[in-house]
Amino acid sequence: MKLAISGWRIFEDHAAGVIFRLLLAATIAFLVLPIIVSIILSFDNREFIGTFPPPKFSLRWYRAFVDNPSYLDGLVVSLRLALLTAVISTAAGAGAAIALADAQWRGRDLVEMLFLSPKFVPTVVIGFLLGFATAIHVFDAFTRLVMGHVVITIPFTVRATLASLVGIPRSLSEAAVSLGATPWRAFLDVTLPLARTGIIAGALMAFVLSFDEVAVSIFLTDAYTQTLPIALVAEMRANLNLTVAAISTVFAAMAVVIVFFLDRAVGLDNVIGRGMYRG
């Protein structure tokens, strides 16, 4: 039997297709347009923030960024902080994930819940908690920042490592042990290499999260130790200037570079997966 396709139905499908495409275009424009505007403005030659588009271009706002000590100090603090956070959070998180993936020992579910719990606590609450608990100034600001950032990034390093260990049969490390390796060697030579992609992904996430953090940091910084995001937030609340546009453009370039390497390393398709109904 051949179903007749009426002219009305063809019209309906065309109209629906056009509306659908317009909606998609609007959504993508909503996401991309502000970023493009900000990138173009970062090359503005004017002293003040004027109407878009700028009449002349220059690199003056990039020079202003490099010449501003408070931004550079902030950048150094943020980089050190993100690096230290990534190292500590990955060591503690990946270790826990390997133990969690290994066996059904007593209390395992409770421990897993505890490790993932900071993800469900609003970050401001974590900032408040630590700001309040350390208000007596036993620790310096940098130590407090590391504490806060490690707490909020641990769930991500645990999750990433756990995800990469799911589906790896336990029999692999058991085989190594039965062939004469010590459990420690089996761990180093079998389990750790298998978990490598997850550990690296978790460390990358911890670094990026820490580098961009505001809600926790704002409770823990002091007048002498400022992260770059905190310095930028203060600047943006006080007055708008185009130095922030230059820094934003640098951030955007960094994001593209990270995604490029992510695609090279694991393939963007694999980050999301192809689902049940695709080959």
Next chain:
Amino acid sequence: MRMSAAHRALVAPGLLILAGLVVAPITLMSIESLRRFVGGRVGAAGGWTLNNYTDLIAPAYAFYFWDTFRIGFLVSAVTVALSAPLAWQAARTQIHLVRLSIFGLLISLLFLSLIAKLYAIQMTWGPTGLLAVFGTLIGVPVRSPGYAEVQVFIGLLHFVLPLATLMLIGTFQNISPRLEEAASSLGAPRWRVALNVTLPLAVPGLLSTFLLVFAMCISNFVVPLILGRGIVLFTTNLMYTRFSDVANYPSGAAIGVIMLVLAGGLVYAMAFVARWMASGETWR
């Protein structure tokens, strides 16, 4: 099975960190929320009270909660409505380049600093921006106080849209395209296929995305801080003010406890939806 020594050694550092920096401070905060506030001092003060909680019911403070939930709800609804078509397109397209471009865009936006995004929104939708006319079009001129809320709305939407779309790509990928093709070949026009076949099957995914986005919105701090111009403040901002400006820790702690309870409720709702999805039942 008991924990082995190796397991204990692997778990211990993280457990110590979390016990010291999350569990202990939450306990401290809960206790602090029951203390009477005495200006200018930290720690043990005069006696116990429930006033820190009852104060928040007063209209002046309930307003912060109302603003937070109202804007959060609105953003979440619009986010699901806008991200679903984009996610469907990415899940169904046969063209590799289209799929890769959408993925690349969404993941780049995830990695892009939130501050850079908010700055970009301020420069595009703000007073000097290209899209400032939008305010006039919807009857809220760019320089009027009401526009702060529009900006916060736009900022939150931009913040959550990429993650919501990535989540929904997973949802649509797990709905068999055969069902859509079947409906289509039996004569249903496209919009009916979308409404009567795809949408009902996607309800659990849409719902869990909505809940996650809602949780992200109401616990957000930076967007209202920068785009709210001091006019739109979320409970998170109120909590920070309590901490930094007036050092009223008991009141800030009470807000923190309420936010923890709310977050717990949302996590519970998400777990419920996840179980529902796993059970394989669909809407109707």
